[in-house]
Amino acid sequence: MQIYRSHVLVCGGTGCTSSNSGKIIEEFEVQLKNNKLENEVKVIKTGCFGLCAQGPIVVVYPEGSMYTMVKPEDVKEIVEEHLLKGRIVRRLLLSDIQTEEDTSAKSLEKVDFFKRQLRIALRNCGIINPEDINEYIAYDGYKALAKVLTEMEPEEVIDTIKKSGLRGRGGGGFPTGLKWEFAAKSQDDIKYVCCNADEGDPGAFMDRSILEGDPHSVIEAMIIAGYAIGANQGFIYVRAEYPIAVKRLDIAIKQAREYGLLGEDIFGTGFSFDIELRLGAGAFVCGEETALMTSIEGKRGEPRPRPPFPAVKGLWQKPTLLNNVETYANIPVIILKGPEWFASIGTEKSKGTKVFAVGGKINNTGLVEIPMGTTLREVIYDIGGGIPNGKKFKAAQTGGPSGGCIPASHIDTPIEYDTLVQLGSMMGSGGLIVMDEDTCMVDIAKFFLEFTVDESCGKCPPCRIGTKRMLEILERITGGKGEEGDIEKLEILAKNIKASALCGLGQTAPNPVLSTLRYFRDEYEAHVRDKKCPAGVCKSMMHYVINAELCKSCGICARNCPVKCISGQRGVPYVIDQDKCIKCGTCMEKCPFKAIFKNV
Amino acid sequence: MKSITELEAIRKKALEQMSVRNQDVRMRVVVGMATCGIAAGARPVMNAFLEELKRRNINDVKVTMTGCIGACRLEPIVEVVDEKGEKVTYVKMTAEKAARVVAEHIVNGRVCLDYTIGAEEKNK
Numbered sequence: 132m133q134i135y136r137s138h139v140l141v142c143g144g145t146g147c148t149s150s151n152s153g154k155i156i157e158e159f160e161v162q163l164k165n166n167k168l169e170n171e172v173k174v175i176k177t178g179c180f181g182l183c184a185q186g187p188i189v190v191v192y193p194e195g196s197m198y199t200m201v202k203p204e205d206v207k208e209i210v211e212e213h214l215l216k217g218r219i220v221r222r223l224l225l226s227d228i229q230t231e232e233d234t235s236a237k238s239l240e241k242v243d244f245f246k247r248q249l250r251i252a253l254r255n256c257g258i259i260n261p262e263d264i265n266e267y268i269a270y271d272g273y274k275a276l277a278k279v280l281t282e283m284e285p286e287e288v289i290d291t292i293k294k295s296g297l298r299g300r301g302g303g304g305f306p307t308g309l310k311w312e313f314a315a316k317s318q319d320d321i322k323y324v325c326c327n328a329d330e331g332d333p334g335a336f337m338d339r340s341i342l343e344g345d346p347h348s349v350i351e352a353m354i355i356a357g358y359a360i361g362a363n364q365g366f367i368y369v370r371a372e373y374p375i376a377v378k379r380l381d382i383a384i385k386q387a388r389e390y391g392l393l394g395e396d397i398f399g400t401g402f403s404f405d406i407e408l409r410l411g412a413g414a415f416v417c418g419e420e421t422a423l424m425t426s427i428e429g430k431r432g433e434p435r436p437r438p439p440f441p442a443v444k445g446l447w448q449k450p451t452l453l454n455n456v457e458t459y460a461n462i463p464v465i466i467l468k469g470p471e472w473f474a475s476i477g478t479e480k481s482k483g484t485k486v487f488a489v490g491g492k493i494n495n496t497g498l499v500e501i502p503m504g505t506t507l508r509e510v511i512y513d514i515g516g517g518i519p520n521g522k523k524f525k526a527a528q529t530g531g532p533s534g535g536c537i538p539a540s541h542i543d544t545p546i547e548y549d550t551l552v553q554l555g556s557m558m559g560s561g562g563l564i565v566m567d568e569d570t571c572m573v574d575i576a577k578f579f580l581e582f583t584v585d586e587s588c589g590k591c592p593p594c595r596i597g598t599k600r601m602l603e604i605l606e607r608i609t610g611g612k613g614e615e616g617d618i619e620k621l622e623i624l625a626k627n628i629k630a631s632a633l634c635g636l637g638q639t640a641p642n643p644v645l646s647t648l649r650y651f652r653d654e655y656e657a658h659v660r661d662k663k664c665p666a667g668v669c670k671s672m673m674h675y676v677i678n679a680e681l682c683k684s685c686g687i688c689a690r691n692c693p694v695k696c697i698s699g700q701r702g703v704p705y706v707i708d709q710d711k712c713i714k715c716g717t718c719m720e721k722c723p724f725k726a727i728f729k730n731v
Numbered sequence: 732m733k734s735i736t737e738l739e740a741i742r743k744k745a746l747e748q749m750s751v752r753n754q755d756v757r758m759r760v761v762v763g764m765a766t767c768g769i770a771a772g773a774r775p776v777m778n779a780f781l782e783e784l785k786r787r788n789i790n791d792v793k794v795t796m797t798g799c800i801g802a803c804r805l806e807p808i809v810e811v812v813d814e815k816g817e818k819v820t821y822v823k824m825t826a827e828k829a830a831r832v833v834a835e836h837i838v839n840g841r842v843c844l845d846y847t848i849g850a851e852e853k854n855k
Contacts, residue, residue: 135783136794138751171778192752192794217764217796258752268738269745281749390741398732622761 135173135212142188144179144334144343144555147496151203152176152187154270158206163214169609172214178344178379180257184496186443198223199420208570215537238701247514248502249476252300252460256344258483261379264386273392277356280400288359289315292462294470296482300417300636301327301455302533302559304541307309310452313359313442324353325453326444327423328369331415332531333582335562337486338456340498342376344393345460350406352462355395357404360452363664365406372413377729378461380408404611416534419634420453421586422723433590434634455560457486477503481547485558491528498621504545505665506695507537511565513557522567526650532579532586533639535646536572557639571668572651573658577605580642583636594637597628601644607681613659667719667731670714674730677718681726684702688718688727750790756814756835757791763808766797771806774827780809783833792837805851811836821846829845 142155143145156174161171180188185199189209196219200210204222212218227243252258259266268272279288293308315321326349330338342349353365369377371572384406387393395403416422417432424434424446445451450645461483474482481503487510490496494516501510507527511517518524524534535556537544543549548558566575580602589595601624604617625641634639648655657663664672677697678690682704689697689705696712699705707718719727732738734753762768780794800808803823811832812818819842821832828846835841844850 134781134785135748135751136777138749140752193795216762216766216769216798217762218798259749263740265745268742271742273732273738274742277738281735397732398735398738431785458815 134173136193137172138192138211138361139172139174139191139214140177140190141174142180142186143176143198143375144183144185144186144256144340145373145574146179147186147188148375149434152201152264152371154203155189158203159210161365162207162210164658165386166210166215168210168214169509173193175260176262178256178261179257179340179498180254181248181497181498181500182495182514183342184223184494194219195265196220197225206467228693244495244514244516245255247505247509248500249502251464251473251476251486252341252348252410252457252486253498253500254464255348256340256498258474259345261344261346261595263348264390267345270633271467272463275353275613276351276354277398277467278394278429278616279358280350280398288355288466291466291470292359294472295465296470296477297458297461297465297473298548299454299674300457300485300558300561302530302557304558306311307458310442310454311356311359313440314452316361316448317443319450320632321364321447321449321487322360323446323451324357324360324362324365325424325427325441325447325451326353326355326365326367326369326459327418327420327453327455328373329411329418329423330370330373330456330560331413331418331586332434332533332560332562333407333579334488334490334528334564335531335560336488337498337561338487339373339376341456341460342373343379346376346380347387348394348463349456349459350380350383350387353406354397354404355462355466356454356459357451358402360450361672363405364402364445366427367406368409368411368417368427370413371410376409377408383530384408387589388560407496413589415582416588416634416636417659418634421634423453424451433588434636436633436672446602470542470587474536478545478547480549485546485561485714487514487561487563489563491563492522492567492570493565495654501545503545506543506545508542510546510563511542515565518565518567522591523570525568525570526563526566526572528556528564528566528575528579528643529562530557530639530642533635533642534559534562535642536566536575536650538650539651555642555649557642569666569709570668571609571664571670572647572654573605573609573664574668576644576647577602577609578604580640583640587636587640591631591637593628593631594633594640598637601628601641605644607668608655608658609664609671611658611662611669613662615659618648618652618655623681661731665731672731674709674726675707675714675719676714676730678728679709680724681724683724684724685723687721687723691721695719747785747788747790748782751793752788753793754792755791758793758814759812760794760814760837761797761810763798763800763806763810764796767799767803768806768808771803773807776807776809776824776828778835779829779852783830783835787833787838789833790838794802802848805848808848820848822848822851 159174189198189201289311297307298304417426422432422434441451486500526538587594696708807824809821
């Protein structure tokens with residue numbers, strides 16, 4: 132066996148891959164060879180570390196030094212300085228640890244971003260090589276499965292999950308153990324276990340990261356679920372837009388089969404289970420459980436009324452257990468560490484941790500896992516590093532198109548299922564989009580509604596027609612043509628659609644409108660009555676003007692204007708022709724004297 | 732996979748290969764790997780530490796590198812740091828000496844006084 136004195140872990144998640152981490156791996160291989168270190172240093176591709184804003188990320192062990200925003204050109208320096216001479220390349224460290232005295236250990240845990248996190252579902256992401264089953268096994272992988280199959284009765288397994296207090300991480304937060312119990316109690320000779328990996332919320336990438344970074348944890352949990360409810364076949368429904376996740380799942384399933392962890396007679400116990408992948412074509416509605424199962428059956432992915440619930444009649448009319456990726460990722464740890472341990476984390480009604488994909492106007496964009504009950508302020512300021520450019524925090528959007536906005540006044544609310552619902556939002560799958568003072572809340576509501584209108588499957592009229600009508604009103608309001616009564620009309624429509632739509636997509640589609648109306652009604656009113664967009668976003672209601680006193684008539688604005696609508700001459704202040712202006716903002720950006728203003 | 736023993740065997744082997752990533756360490760062996768150290772033969776010394784630790788199945792001791800300590804004439808220099816941060820500096824190391832440091836200092840907790848910087852300075 133080859134011993135390596137150093138391991139170089141390079142992030143292979145989607146974020147880092149798109150910022151060239153593949154090239155970095157190649158470059159490491161070349162540079163290590165040049166320095167004759169290829170037998171001493173091993174390069175490993177891992178899943179997402181979570182700090183996507185600082186990617187591509189490279190971690191060098193044993194020191195645990197975390198290098199951020201690494202470019203292929205930096206690799207030579209890391210090899211020659213760090214790996215050859217043991218000198219940490221300080222300029223590439225995260226800025227908050229660059230100044231630290233202790234150079235010997237720069238472990239991940241020391242970084243502010245990770246300090247307040249508790250990683251259960253993401254325990255192996257960025258730590259192991261997701262394409263090597265041995266690395267998963269090294270960190271206690273498949274140990275929970277072994278324990279379940281050899282020491283526990285199916286009822287005991289379900290009891291453990293019930294006691295842990297785990298609730299579904301995909302949206303509604305239904306108690307997982309109860310769901311398992313329903314599926315177990317359904318009497319049938321054939322049952323199925325399904326994994327919902329059809330993550331479609333704008334701004335959400337938790338499930339993708341888990342699949343990319345630790346696919347075996349989901350596979351292991353599905354086998355455990357199969358044993359608990361009495362199923363022998365599993366399906367993972369994953370969107371085809373997640374090519375890295377699909378590839379790694381494929382590799383993981385093959386490896387698990389080779390090791391006999393999937394297939395016949397697992398651990399010699401007589402229990403058999405296998406998993407197949409099903410690729411979704413990327414329709415948002417297919418994340419809804421009944422639509423997802425219809426799609427797996429090979430039909431058009433449309434939802435159907437419930438009941439009957441999937442636990443009674445699911446895939447091919449057989450009892451089916453469906454959980455989402457993150458829910459599964461928690462299962463093996465709960466089995467190994469016990470339900471009491473899991474229940475000790477979080478709050479009374481929301482146990483454990485939740486993964487959030489934090490994006491928008493925030494410094495540390497990325498993936499964070501926090502104990503339930505952590506406040507929004509801690510997520511945004513302590514972990515997320517605050518709002519860029521000294522702007523003010525205005526609201527956080529959670530739960531994607533099914534959720535709503537939490538305004539700055541509720542920033543100290545602990546994050547858990549029920550508090551978010553009380554605020555008119557929801558946990559959803561865990562997308563968290565941070566918005567600053569430059570965000571127009573009417574525009575945000577319009578954005579989410581555009582999304583649901585596009586994604587509505589069209590089966591039921593409230594969703595197909597109702598959301599379209601709502602969008603038309605919003606377009607009118609943001610277009611400066613809002614009329615008295617529009618806001619009330621929006622409210623009536625929203626409430627009716629919520630009450631009458633067939634599935635979760637339609638029932639929750641009005642939420643972004645309702646929650647922004649609840650907290651930012653004044654912005655709607657300003658749009659309708661004063662024809663003004665207070666945040667200066669809605670183009671029809673604002674214009675750019677040049678302040679004649681500040682203008683030095685340099686002509687830079689005119690030269691950069693793409694539609695040539697700015698005129699003037701030396702000594703005379705320039706002016707913008709408002710009729711021709713397309714409101715792109717280039718002039719304001721380019722003006723060296725800050726003489727151009729956005730007039731709202 | 733037919734038994735838990737089989738799984739456990741795979742786990743142990745994989746963990747060994749990954750031990751370099753383990754951050755829970757009892758002791759650190761820091762090898763001076765600046766140009767002076769490398770020229771004086773620090774690399775075989777470091778490899779000897781790695782091999783000896785592996786042979787004895789010691790996973791909670793980490794071998795790392797550092798730059799020039801300043802006493803180039805005494806290279807290869809190796810520092811052994813315990814969990815309290817107490818440091819012992821060994822000088823003019825060789826692969827053979829490294830094996831003894833593992834056996835006596837790391838395993839049995841007896842510092843090899845004759846290899847330390849103090850002993851070397853006294854001999855002068």
